[in-house]
Amino acid sequence: MKELICIVCPRGCHLRVDEEKDYLVTGNSCPRGAEYGKNELLHPVRVLTSTVRLEGAAVRRCPVKTRQPIARELMLRAAKALDAVTVTAPVRCGDVVLSDLLGTGIDVVATKDFPKTER
Ligand code: SF4
Numbered sequence: 314m315k316e317l318i319c320i321v322c323p324r325g326c327h328l329r330v331d332e333e334k335d336y337l338v339t340g341n342s343c344p345r346g347a348e349y350g351k352n353e354l355l356h357p358v359r360v361l362t363s364t365v366r367l368e369g370a371a372v373r374r375c376p377v378k379t380r381q382p383i384a385r386e387l388m389l390r391a392a393k394a395l396d397a398v399t400v401t402a403p404v405r406c407g408d409v410v411l412s413d414l415l416g417t418g419i420d421v422v423a424t425k426d427f428p429k430t431e432r
Pocket residue numbers: 319320321322323324325326340341342343344345346347
């Protein structure tokens with residue numbers, strides 16, 4: 314039996330997941346919690362948020378995130394892949410800064426606008 318907090322909504326239900334009963338979830342107040350609890354034990358995923366190097370703007374880093382959640386086990390490799398990325402202003406929120414992250418088919422996108430500036 315595993316205990317975890319559901320992070321799907323702010324209510325934060327305390328879930329219990331029984332691995333011996335086909336990942337039966339109890340403590341959830343809605344079906345999304347049951348899905349989250351089962352997935353969290355079988356194949357946990359997270360949205361990766363990070364920053365990449367930015368040139369031609371007033372600041373040097375551009376915040377980014379994956380468009381969809383990726384497998385938690387890929388987080389470290391994904392962060393390393395983003396170390397090699399540099400974007401150049403102007404950047405628009407939603408611009409793809411790295412496509413098909415690690416062959417997942419999931420893009421990494423900018424989460425903020427950065428107009429081009431002269432330094
Ligand atoms: S189980 Fe449902 S109500 Fe409870 S935290 Fe998860 S999403 Fe929210």
